[in-house]
Amino acid sequence: MVKSCFGTGFIYPVGAKERRGRLMAKRIINKRQAKILKELIELSHFLGNNSLQLTILGEGNTSAKVMDRGEQKSFLIKASGTCLETIGAGEFVHLKLETIMRLLTIGNPTDDIIQEVFKEALVDPNQTLRPSVETFLHAVCLAINGINFVGHTHPVSVGILVCSKSFPENLKGRIYPDEIVILGRESVFIPYTDPGVKLAQKIKRELDNFIKKHQQPPKAIYLQNHGLVALGSSAKEVKNITLTANKAAWIRIGASCLGGINLLTSQEVEHITKRLDEKYRQIFLTGEK
Secondary structure (H helix, E strand, O other), rough: OEEEEEOOOOEEEEOOOHHHHHHHHHHHOOHHHHHHHHHHHHHHHHHOOHOOOOOOOOOOOOEEEEOOOEEEEEEEEEEEEOOOOOOHHEEEEEEHHHHHHHHOOOOOOOHHHHHHHHHHOOOOOOOOOOOOOHHHHHHHHOOOOOOOEEEOOOOOOHHHHHHOOOHOOOOHOOOOOHHHHHHHOOOOOOOOOOOHHHHHHHHHHHHHHHHHHHOOOOOEEEEEEOOOEEEEOOOOHHHHHHHHHHHHHHHHHHHHHHHOOOOHHHHHHHHHHHHHHHHHHHHHHHOOO
């Protein structure tokens, strides 16, 4: 008897998921990594909840930064073909961050080179699952200091806006205070790019430009004809960013039908950003307390 994540695709024998979970648990060498894995699973299940309309079937992926082997950076990434809603401990792939990042310096790597790098990047050389096609996107985000969790989703609301002719204008600016508090002053917008290495290279360039301008990373990246990426210091922050981006997208869609979107002025955005009470709330919303 077998289980399937969705209609066709990744299929595994009953019991294999549980066995992989036990094997993964043995590889977690300290309590901190065990805590990170637990939070990553909870985040994945939350983002994969069908009732929230953030992902369906095998859509979306999640990742978390971990440190091991003399504090060398590494990360856990959802395995290809698995489902966020049902993913277990044994369905994440543990990769060396620096090895993945080195590949992005190659202009147009072949599929063979990519697969060789994936093998080299495995923390456990006996791992048989393949990492998500969006592994490079996650690596670029997790390479930034302070970014510890990443969630890539396809909310229906965001999909409407990123697939419309008015993108990215329909997502620029801020429309209410909590959008500023949780998503920051501005977001990053990426024209449609082939998922994989090319997309990650494009995102890295835009992230570098954003950080140079604002002295901090963005909270949200909107991908044309694709979806949303949430960058957080914690799993809780990724949840809050995703929920807020989803809400803001629906408000923008509704406002567009009722005369147009009324943006806050740059002065109003700056004022909210500097308010001490909002900074205090932000600490709790990011999961820092």
